[in-house]
Amino acid sequence: MSGFSFKLLASDGAARRGEIGTAHGTVRTPAFMPVGTQGTVKAMFPGDVRAAGADILLGNTYHLMLRPGAERVARLGGLHAFMNWPHPILTDSGGFQVMSLARLRKISEEGVAFQSHVDGSKHLLTPERAMEIQGLLGSDIQMQLDECVAAPATFEDAERAMYLSLRWAARSQAAFSNREGQGAFGIVQGSTYEELRTISANTLVDMDFHGMAIGGLAVGEGQQEMLRVLDFTLPLLPRDKPRYLMGVGTPEDILESVARGIDMFDCVMPTRAGRHGNAYTRHGKLNLRNAVHAEDPRPLDEESTCPAANAYSRAYLHHLFKAGEHLGPMLLTFANVAYYQDLMAGMRDAISHGRFAAFRQETLARWAQGAGNAG
Amino acid sequence: MSGFSFKLLASDGAARRGEIGTAHGTVRTPAFMPVGTQGTVKAMFPGDVRAAGADILLGNTYHLMLRPGAERVARLGGLHAFMNWPHPILTDSGGFQVMSLARLRKISEEGVAFQSHVDGSKHLLTPERAMEIQGLLGSDIQMQLDECVAAPATFEDAERAMYLSLRWAARSQAAFSNREGQGAFGIVQGSTYEELRTISANTLVDMDFHGMAIGGLAVGEGQQEMLRVLDFTLPLLPRDKPRYLMGVGTPEDILESVARGIDMFDCVMPTRAGRHGNAYTRHGKLNLRNAVHAEDPRPLDEESTCPAANAYSRAYLHHLFKAGEHLGPMLLTFANVAYYQDLMAGMRDAISHGRFAAFRQETLARWAQGAGNAG
Numbered sequence: 001m002s003g004f005s006f007k008l009l010a011s012d013g014a015a016r017r018g019e020i021g022t023a024h025g026t027v028r029t030p031a032f033m034p035v036g037t038q039g040t041v042k043a044m045f046p047g048d049v050r051a052a053g054a055d056i057l058l059g060n061t062y063h064l065m066l067r068p069g070a071e072r073v074a075r076l077g078g079l080h081a082f083m084n085w086p087h088p089i090l091t092d093s094g095g096f097q098v099m100s101l102a103r104l105r106k107i108s109e110e111g112v113a114f115q116s117h118v119d120g121s122k123h124l125l126t127p128e129r130a131m132e133i134q135g136l137l138g139s140d141i142q143m144q145l146d147e148c149v150a151a152p153a154t155f156e157d158a159e160r161a162m163y164l165s166l167r168w169a170a171r172s173q174a175a176f177s178n179r180e181g182q183g184a185f186g187i188v189q190g191s192t193y194e195e196l197r198t199i200s201a202n203t204l205v206d207m208d209f210h211g212m213a214i215g216g217l218a219v220g221e222g223q224q225e226m227l228r229v230l231d232f233t234l235p236l237l238p239r240d241k242p243r244y245l246m247g248v249g250t251p252e253d254i255l256e257s258v259a260r261g262i263d264m265f266d267c268v269m270p271t272r273a274g275r276h277g278n279a280y281t282r283h284g285k286l287n288l289r290n291a292v293h294a295e296d297p298r299p300l301d302e303e304s305t306c307p308a309a310n311a312y313s314r315a316y317l318h319h320l321f322k323a324g325e326h327l328g329p330m331l332l333t334f335a336n337v338a339y340y341q342d343l344m345a346g347m348r349d350a351i352s353h354g355r356f357a358a359f360r361q362e363t364l365a366r367w368a369q370g371a372g373n374a375g
Numbered sequence: 376m377s378g379f380s381f382k383l384l385a386s387d388g389a390a391r392r393g394e395i396g397t398a399h400g401t402v403r404t405p406a407f408m409p410v411g412t413q414g415t416v417k418a419m420f421p422g423d424v425r426a427a428g429a430d431i432l433l434g435n436t437y438h439l440m441l442r443p444g445a446e447r448v449a450r451l452g453g454l455h456a457f458m459n460w461p462h463p464i465l466t467d468s469g470g471f472q473v474m475s476l477a478r479l480r481k482i483s484e485e486g487v488a489f490q491s492h493v494d495g496s497k498h499l500l501t502p503e504r505a506m507e508i509q510g511l512l513g514s515d516i517q518m519q520l521d522e523c524v525a526a527p528a529t530f531e532d533a534e535r536a537m538y539l540s541l542r543w544a545a546r547s548q549a550a551f552s553n554r555e556g557q558g559a560f561g562i563v564q565g566s567t568y569e570e571l572r573t574i575s576a577n578t579l580v581d582m583d584f585h586g587m588a589i590g591g592l593a594v595g596e597g598q599q600e601m602l603r604v605l606d607f608t609l610p611l612l613p614r615d616k617p618r619y620l621m622g623v624g625t626p627e628d629i630l631e632s633v634a635r636g637i638d639m640f641d642c643v644m645p646t647r648a649g650r651h652g653n654a655y656t657r658h659g660k661l662n663l664r665n666a667v668h669a670e671d672p673r674p675l676d677e678e679s680t681c682p683a684a685n686a687y688s689r690a691y692l693h694h695l696f697k698a699g700e701h702l703g704p705m706l707l708t709f710a711n712v713a714y715y716q717d718l719m720a721g722m723r724d725a726i727s728h729g730r731f732a733a734f735r736q737e738t739l740a741r742w743a744q745g746a747g748n749a750g
Binding site for chain 2: 038039040042043044045047063067068072075076077082083084275294295297307311312313315316318319320322323325326327329330331
């Protein structure tokens with residue numbers, strides 16, 4: 001076991017290539033974390049998540065605290081053992097999903113009181129409890145509790161939530177169990193307001209978290225606005241800490257954010273899209289439910305090394321979704337996670353070779369070209 | 376490509392060990408065929424079906440003729456290529472499922488007219504069309520069209536259906552495309568009546584099919600009655616042809632039928648049970664939804680070589696089913712198919728070593744013992 005670490009290996013413009021060291025192994029950055037909400041990346045064997053190229057996945061504190069419960073997971077050896085994923089895990093604080101999923105939620109200085117969407121049971125999630133749960137799960141990267149407001153937010157709402165998040169950041173950091181090889185991240189809030197983002201970032205930088213997250217984006221503001229916020233927020237963050245853009249995003253969002261200096265991402269997009277018949281490929285997005293694929297003998301991408309992308313015809317995938325077969329979501333989720341990981345690997349390689357700008361142009365051009373013949 | 380063949384390698388009492396040769400490879404018997412109804416063994420990658428030990432799987436003509444359609448599958452290179460399963464495939468004739476699933480079905484000398492349960496389209500399935508479809512799919516073992524009556528059946532109903540099935544057997548055999556390495560099987564009918572089974576078996580034996588199936592069992596008559604029918608039917612069948620008991624069954628059904636001389640089985644039981652949270656193991660059946668498993672750190676079977684059975688705790692499987700996660704059905708289906716294949720491999724090995732009777736006793740005793748602590 002070694003301490004939590006971040007090494008910057010190369011940079012190319014604002015884009016960075018690095019390595020996060022945790023007790024459960026190394027995370028190559030820029031990294032995309034598939035989402036394993038309830039202790040499983042939906043419709044994937046953990047070995048395939050690894051085979052697709054993922055170094056780290058994300059677990060959701062809100063779901064796991066309700067079912068099966070953090071204490072139960074701890075008794076069973078922690079989340080890594082429970083879900084048969086011996087590699088790094090980042091957990092969120094639960095705050096975001098309490099606000100989007102729980103019933104009768106009530107936010108106060110102390111924390112968020114809510115009722116479970118599973119069984120109606122009552123809970124209070126405080127910064128201290130959020131860190132305790134993440135410690136019980138044993139996650140390698142633990143997130144402070146914060147309040148994330150949807151866009152558009154008024155300045156007053158954004159300001160109130162940002163300051164509350166800063167107070168919760170201090171309490172979260174104090175409660176962090178800080179076991180060998182684990183890290184805690186602070187979360188910059190402030191919606192789309194430069195003044196608020198600046199106060200939030202500067203305060204968190206002084207607190208010296210292991211890494212810095214940017215929250216409150218991809219919540220309705222649109223890609224252009226998101227990139228504008230990144231443009232003024234990223235220069236405020238220290239070079240020597242990993243930077244995590246929470247809940248983002250499409251392949252294009254990720255490409256543009258890496259160009260601006262983001263190191264880590266998570267999003268349900270590749271897995272959710274896969275379950276609904278949508279494939280992300282080097283040539284853009286395909287809807288396999290579309291009749292245009294019904295007799296197409298080509299695989300999703302004959303050049304992919306992922307068996308789900310290279311060994312099954314589009315016609316077969318179309319059939320599986322039409323027939324409602326489990327194998328459809330299984331194959332497309334695998335293929336999408338592999339595509340996202342291939343994209344990250346391509347960016348890491350391009351940064352190392354000082355050709356990120358060219359990689360970005362080529363990738364955008366291929367997507368634009370592919371969009372014309374996508375089904 | 377080689378011709379269709381059957382070699383008897385060993386026998387032990389009435390139990391037989393053998394090998395079926397097809398254009399797509401060898402099938403070790405006694406064999407259990409996982410069911411791939413719609414061109415996929417539900418919730419399994421084809422590579423895992425193979426890894427679990429299956430030599431052959433079963434495809435359903437009724438489902439495939441309706442969706443995606445036999446002609447479409449043929450244009451896409453046949454069923455093996457379509458579903459990425461390069462190993463042997465047996466297809467049923469469609470008759471059984473027309474009678475259980477289709478709407479407005481009407482049986483006549485010519486065949487069965489029906490409406491699709493998928494889209495209401497009208498179809499006529501004749502013995503000739505059933506064989507044509509199986510030829511288009513390219514299956515290695517093709518079944519005659521027959522009429523299967525449920526138990527209990529009156530003598531008159533069973534007799535009428537048996538004679539119709541014999542006339543359809545002759546038409547099926549005449550229509551069989553008989554490509555190199557493919558075989559056609561006749562189906563003995565006659566419900567639970569020895570007189571009818573005898574007429575059916577003797578007539579089909581004279582027709583010299585590549586193999587002999589026993590149909591119309593496991594349709595409500597109960598295990599004891601099924602075994603009684605096998606006891607008087609099996610001696611009527613030639614030693615040098617494979618014997619296939621259709622739609623059977625539980626591990627115990629299979630053990631008892633192998634003891635009587637059956638070589639091949641198919642059943643949705645391991646796959647359907649897996650999707651519903653039920654596991655078949657060496658120690659009997661477990662319902663993983665049961666709360667008794669909620670904190671059980673043991674895998675399904677630490678001695679299994681199947682990762683789904685040896686690498687995930689019962690507590691985790693319980694959680695997956697409680698949370699409605701895809702991975703639950705994926706893991707239990709894999710584990711169940713592997714268990715069924717292990718059981719077949721154990722029987723083949725026991726027959727080779729002349730210890731089938733001991734194997735049967737040990738297996739039954741272990742199940743009886745396990746039933747006490749099963750959840």
